[in-house]
Amino acid sequence: MRLRRSVVASAVGVLIVALGAACSDPPPPGATDLVDPGTPAPKPSPTPSLPAGPLSGQPLTQPGVEARQALAVPIRVSESGTATGLDAADLVYQEFAESGSLHLSAVYQSRDAAKIGPVAEIRPVDIRSVGVLRPWLGYDGGPTGFVSQLKAADLSGVTPAQRSSAFPGGNTSTTALRATAPKGGAAPAPLFDYATTGTALATRDVAPASKLTVSASGHRTQTWTYDQAKQQWSGRVGKTSVTAASVVVLTMEYRTLNVRKPSPRSLPSANVYGKGAALVVSGPSSAKAQWSKPGQKLVCNVTDLAGFQVRPQPGTTWIVYAPTTARVAVT
Template sequence: MRLRRALAASAAGVLIATLGAACSEPPPPGASDLVDPGTPAPKPTPTPSLPAGPLSGQPLTQPAVAGRQAIAVPIRVSESGTPAGLDAADLVYQEFAESGSLHLSAVYQSRDATKIGPVAEVRPVDIRSVGVLHPWLGYAGGPTGFVNQLAAANLSGVTPAQRSAAFPSGYTSTTALRAAAPKGGTAPAPLFDYATTGTPLATRDVTAAGKLTVSASGHPTQTWTYDQATQQWSGRVGKTTVKASAVVVLTMEYRTLTVRKPSVRSLPSANVYGKGKALVVSGPSSAKAEWSKPGQKLVCNVTDLAGYQIRPQPGTTWVIYAPTTARVAVT
């Protein structure tokens, strides 16, 4: 009896050992080990993508801003002037005006500015530059012929004579101008294809750049330098330091306009319709380019020498209308 139990126990031990050995053998080819995954990790909620400002290319924290009308303000800057509100602009167009001064057309859409100015009279360059954007203008009147051109271009705005409270001490703000604008204005269409991470400024002839100079007769040389820390180009307008993500220099003819009302005077005027050479700096790069703008209702296309759109970095774009006699250099 004891011998039978011993034999049974011995047989059971052999069987368990055999099964254990079998369990420890590697699985046959093609087999896979099944492991209990436990509780699955929750899937992350995707971050909703923010719309970009049509004139800045930068993400907007308030999506509704993407659909609002642009505001445009002409600004006159002397050599000793201190203009305000330029760093908040999405676009700034610069014309070399009389007596060493600059005439700027500042456009605001994605951001607001509490103080803009000094507000200047409207000029043909304002109408030709911003007309395609369908903005609401804040301007300080102007010669009769220029005001008539503004109306003929189907552009509207407000002046100190119409709403003095919106122009304290010759300055204004985006809040004041939007309060004066009628409802129903349309958002502008993008002017540039903005660069994304790793996108080059142009498809060819891109060179490293850290300094840009523009020298126009009768004006101090304008110098822009690249700041690697902020990834911005910095320049001076009057006595104010301004920054831009891109500076676009368009070379074009200037002509002299004779104004008769309300007083006789002669004014230089950039001929922004046509085509010509361009130079663009954005990020630590520069590229030669060409520009073309057939008329007011058409966008000014800036393309590289292979015919592809220039792609500046998102942010403020500063467009300089350089006379054909100006010296433009980049290093």
């Protein structure tokens, strides 16, 4: 028995020596070299998720953007005119102005635009629409009374008369406006509770939608159509094609304002304080709703007919102030 154990031990020793020699000798032709993989490379840490823009509901692409102040720019568009920079806005407020033109209040916070314009004068609708957002404004002056209202509302901004370099050719940009803004501006609070996957636009009165029309006296009918492939609503202002994730139509009274300085004239003005009927299209859906805005420093709440907040899709929201005499239809 002892002899057998010795033979086995000798055989194991020979095998170990042979293996050691094999490791030190070059491999025979046709053999495969095995390389020590070493320490495995560390797995990359997951990309930190960024918050959504407060006025768009869309995930941001750069850190810190959620904390920056909003910018607001009034834009005047005639029936034959063009506008730039609107698709980069988080919010666009639309007022039916005189002579078939539109007065727009474009708000930028989550995205930038290299060219915005044509920049228009300040009007009461701008102050009342964007005041709750506490933005820095870029505007082309305005009647004495309107400028006084702007100051009384504790809102600030810059004009071409103050900084002509920020308004080349009657236009501006988010970069130029931010360069003129004082430090310390606060970020705006969200205006809407944006939809997530599977969230309905409203709790009731939701219907399929592919076309929205708004017909106001003295203006061309404005038509919005839903592009299923792009999941966007497309429309036109003047000669400019625009898109939005959602279009919110708020029906309200208009009144006539008589301006004296610097030149006498009359112009229509939407009364954005109060409450009234609303219609919202977002994604492939529409919903009847109602709106309420008690004052400048309060948010305009848009709720469905059951009293719950509507939930538009993330992206640009276009808010149309429709006169009570306008015809609003959705199919």
